[in-house]
Amino acid sequence: MAEQPFVSRCSGPLPPRQLLSVHIVHAGPAAATTALSWGRLLGLQGLPLLLLFLLAHGPGSSAPPGPCRPLPARSPTPPAPPRRLWPSLSHRRSPIAQLRRHSRPDPAPPALPQALAKMAAVRPMAARPAVLCRVAAHSRSILTRPGPPRPRGPLPRTPWTTRGPPPDQLARVVERRPVREQVELDSITYEGRQHYMPGLARPRFPPWDRGWRDPWHSPGPRIEDMALRKERGCFICHQRVRMLEGVRQAQWLTKTKLVQGLPAAVLSIAENPAYQLQEQEEAVHRAIAHARLWETTEVSPRREKYCPVLFEDLIHLCRSMSMKYPSLARRMLARNYRIAATWERESTLLQIRGLNGILMNSMTPIPPIASKEEILATKDHVLETFYPISPTIDLQEVNVYQELNDTGFKDGYPYSHPHTLYFLESANNRPNRFRPEQLRAKMLMFAFGNALAKAKALYGNDPQVLEQPIVVQSVGTDGQLFQFLVFQLNTTDLVSNDGIKNLVWIDSDQYLYESAQCVPEVKKKVVIVSEWGQSTAGLGMVLDVQHFQLCQRSGSWHAAVVQVLNQPRGLMLALAPFLQESLKQVLLPGSICTADVLHSIQAACQA
Secondary structure (H helix, E strand, O other): OOOOOOOEEEEOOOHHHHHHHHHHHHHHHHHHHHHHHHHHOOOOOOHHHHHHHHHHHOOOOOOOOOOOOOOOOOOOOOOOOOOOOOOOOOOOOOOOHHHHHHHOOOOOOOOHHHHHHHHHOOHHHHHHHHHHHHHHHHHHOOOOOOOOOOOOOOOOHHHHHHOOOHHHHHHHHHHOOOOEEEEEEEEOOOOOOOOOOOOOEEEOOOOOOOOOOOOOOOOOOOOOHOOOOEEEEEEEEOOOOOOOHHHHHHHHHOOEEEEOOOHHHHHHHHHOOHOOOOOOOHHHHHHHHHHHHHHHOOOOOHHHHOOOOOOOOEEHHHOOOOOOOOOOOOEEEOOOOOOEEEEEEEEEEEEEEEEOEEEEEEEOOOOOOOOHHHHHHHHHHHOOOOOOOOOOOOOEEEEEOOOOOOOOOOOOOOOOOEEEEEEEEEOOOHOOOOHOOOOOOOOHHOOOHHHHHHHHHHOOOOOOEEEEEEEEEEEOOOOEEEEEEEEHHHHHHHHOOOOOOEEEEEEEEOOOOOOOOOOEEEOOEEEEEHHHHHOOHOOOOOOOOEEEHHHHHHHOHHHHHHHHOOOOOOHHHHHHHHHHHHHHHHOOOHHHHHHOOOOHHHHHHHO
């Protein structure tokens, strides 16, 4: 009896999933594996997959006798989510990597029956559009055909991958091909039109000859072609050089012995009352107040403003004594002058040149400070070294230079002797200012440079011990802290460390004043003002602080005095002793109008 279709032998209709289960059970594991593998490969689902099972079963296969029994019912489970052929777009892999992953075919199934081969030839064309649509949706419009995965391991070992291309192939690639001869064409420029034209080339004009040399626009020669270029390098010390080791480094470079404190000859002049001004403390007091309080309309003046003003005021006080000492009138200040001094130190060529501080010149030189015995005693002094640091570590090394010694003034200049060199560190920002140690080293270097240039102008360039030592003074300040230096040049033989050495006296870190309080500090019942404040401030502290603060804010400084003078006569007589004692304690010595206020109070009490 011919075998009936499998569906007709079932006792009743079954769902497709259950029919699929029945066929898998009765067809056997081998047929089930074959059908599922080729069905997934061809994209078959539902009824086409069932027909595939029927064809794979064949007329010669054994069918289960009798009506088929469905599988025992399972416990109800929630429906599983539909299986996605492609992962979600939120996956970390790129679309191309996903295509490569899902385009791999399943393991090859067993031998394909003849009927299954016919089905495979018909079905793929119907199954491809759905697959390609899914590929296009998830690959951002990139269509790829499924194929074998790309090899991820090393390249196969071939002669090209192991030993490289053959020599003939390599020579063919490397050999230079002949360049075809280029025909020069004249470019059409807008030179004749004398204005820019789009599409036309830019004309090239010959360099313009001015007929004279312009240093700002003339190209200079190369360094190798410069006339002043030398093979031996020279170390330059200019005004922006900051000595790493400070005064010790400057001592070694100038072959100088250091003596702490100012010499006795200078101290005797400073301490002698005959050389002092009348009311000298009050005059200096006014100079400081002028520089820090009265010169500017700002609340707190900047250092670059008050430092030069203070210097000019102090120099003016010195000039005011020229009537008493006429020699002070034979001096002159020089600004923006340039100096050049060259010397050799242990086979190292050194030079000081460029701008430096403000120089006061004199018609007569300063007499020597140290005696001949003190000069001869410097032979036994040993200069301090700071190995392994090189003494020229901060200096600028150049190869284009000129060995020059110049004082900065022409021959016949009446004020030809250097007297005192002033350095003003007036930079507002602290990093731009020299530290006190660096400032003292700078003062020593340029005082030595001015003295050496003058010595070579007087005695020649030959190294020798000077019969008449040259003395140069130097003062450095930042507007509050002062540095004083006296340098005496004894010898110009600076090559070796032996022999007579130069001398320097340094008095460092001298404060002209402790502080300058430009803005009054107002506390509860107390007003703290600077030393140079108005006298009415002290009067307000004694009588009525609140009223004084109100007057101070409104700018009426005289209101506090008016308040006192308008009191009854009996109250004034009672308060007079107290006011006098209080004013003496509150107002600092040397304050302005102290005597006037006391006189006003006494006159009011007597009236």
